[in-house]
Amino acid sequence: MDMAVSNHAATGNHGDGSIAVPADARPLAIEARGLVKSFDGTRAVDGVDISVPEGAIYGILGPNGAGKTTTLRMLLGIIDPDEGVRRVFGHDRPHDIGRLIGYLPEERGLYPAMKCIEAIAFMGALRGLPLKEGRARAVELLERHGLGHAADRQIRQLSKGMAQTVQLLGTLVHKPRLVVLDEPFSGLDAINQGKLELMIRALADDGVTVIFSTHVIHHAERLCEGVAIIAGGKVPYAGSVEAARDRIPAQVRLETRAREGAWLEFLPAETRRNGDFFQFPLPATGIEPLLKGLIEGEAGILSLSIERAGLHDAFVAIAGEAAARQLQADSEGAAR
């Protein structure tokens, strides 16, 4: 499968500028080409291409201010791109198929005086669901998510976590085929983050396409088939999580009894010493020649492990140290 988000100017998956074609031939829920958006002369989004197949869980990964929200807003038709085209389920105007889309914005918002049941039904009504049906579904959803007791409570009477859940249920009440979640995990405690992950998986199991933005890599790594790494309005990488990780060679971690010896010549030039351990990327020639050299050189192998690179390592390698540091800071800030 190839879920591509690329940047015209940047090094994307498709250096030749060709449009990504999903290898698994799944129809596309979202397809965008060359999206550009400037604010006050500054390019917030600078030529983004996105192709997300139906039924996928897709992450847009980047630090705060990278252009994630602006990209999502253009995809949803909240704002129009200065350049480029977007299609959602084949429609140029996302509002034309509003019934099929659910959106949870980064900044949560509900009418404080509304009752939970009415808030959910209202959000459904915005997407074309009749109020009566919306209320019935709201009751069902609230019961299913342990908030049945709060159905008639006003939003202002709920805890922050409960209010966020109510808003999420309002996003889903009309049974959309595409769910777009902007930083859905922010502000949730660990338990609710886990619940949200389960909900996202359940949606995907039902064939719903889920796109979410996050600056917490672990969520994307656990959930997503594909990710787009976005930094400074550009997309240096888009594709599957596996492919991103494969961009970084696996890391070898070696512990030996001997400290010196001719066997050291067999270690790659990039080797770093970390206490009793040697760390280096897995050589392109594979592990066997290295093992042979270590054994013949009597290195005395105590332990040797080959670890596949994580998405975080891939992010560092792709977006650069600065973006990675900012992402880390955002993530820690959110956790606090």
Added chain:
Amino acid sequence: MSEPKSDSGIRPRLSALEAAWVIARRDFVAVLFSRAFLFFLLGPLFPVIVGGLAGSIGGEVQREAVSLEVGLAMTPQENAAMIAAGERLSGQLGGALPDLRAVPEAASDPAFNARAFMEARRGNYAAIMTGTLAEPTLVGTQGQLRRWKGPIGLVAAEATSAEPASFPPVSTEVVTTSAASERTTRIQTAQIAQMLLFLLTMLLAGMVLSNLVEEKANKIIEILAAAIPMDAVFMGKLFAMLAVSFVGIAVWGTVAWGLFALGGDAITQVTGFNIANLPAPAVGWPLFVALGVVYFAMAYLLLGALFLTIGSMASSVREVQTLSMPVTMMQLMVFFLAAYTIKQPGSALELAAIAFPLSSPFAMLARAAMEPEVWTHVVALAWQAVAVVALVKGGSLLFRKRVMKSGGAGRDKSRKNARFAA
């Protein structure tokens, strides 16, 4: 590209009208059942109620203080003759004659002293007639004597005459009005209608100014903007507030009608204003009232669309309050322009007031009072409707461009941190 289907065969999108209806329904219910609206409704009623009560009490006091009764303290036969003569003359003289009443105390007391009776402030007579029909004496204060001396003499003469006076029939020929007087009187109607329209729009359109602040403060605006077109949001909000305004007008109108029904005479006496005497407008009352309602709606929608746009740029109630002053000034200028042109029908200035959308409803309502043509109203209403749509479209476009551009919905984050606008 596949065409996905919604789960229950529902159309994949709401029409603009349906979307506006969803917004309007929520806003209407939310505003109508809020405590703030109750206070808003009561606000203008306080001066009206206080004024009405004051007028009613004042009228009652005045009615009691300024009595039109003249007591009769003569023999029963003479009293009866006076009353009969008064009734005969009232057909000719109407309100110029006093109400004649026999003084009961005089009938039961042969030594009745009218002067002492009056000085003792007994009864409620403007004056008391004593003596005989041939030589009547009127007892009262200087002012009352001056007022009633002549009429009492006239009634006494009628009472003493052998035969009732015969009055020759006066044939009448009605002239509806001259051109000059018709115009003059209709100007009064036009002015009052314009003033009423202005007061209502001024009072009610201000509500729209802060209408989007709640959505922005509560971060709901992005949910609305993602689900439906922004102009549908604007339109829904405008019509919701218009409907709320009609509720307000209905409440105030009912109270005003009740006050007039209860104390109309007193109000007329105190204020000198009698709605029944208001000159009929050129298009007739029914059409004039209908046009008044439609022009109010147009004035409200036009001003509301402008207010909504201006208010949507504000991020807090404080900013809205700051904006309200220039907006009020603008309202006043628009009103003055329309009011100034009442006396210049057909002039370039009046045409300008009609063409300028914000003053058009005011100018046209005045025209409805002055000129009988109806087609001009059809054209003006069409023009005003176009202006409403243009203002809503422009406002929503501006809103999307200026407000929905940063990560924090409604916050102008990009301005202070443009490098990281996300």
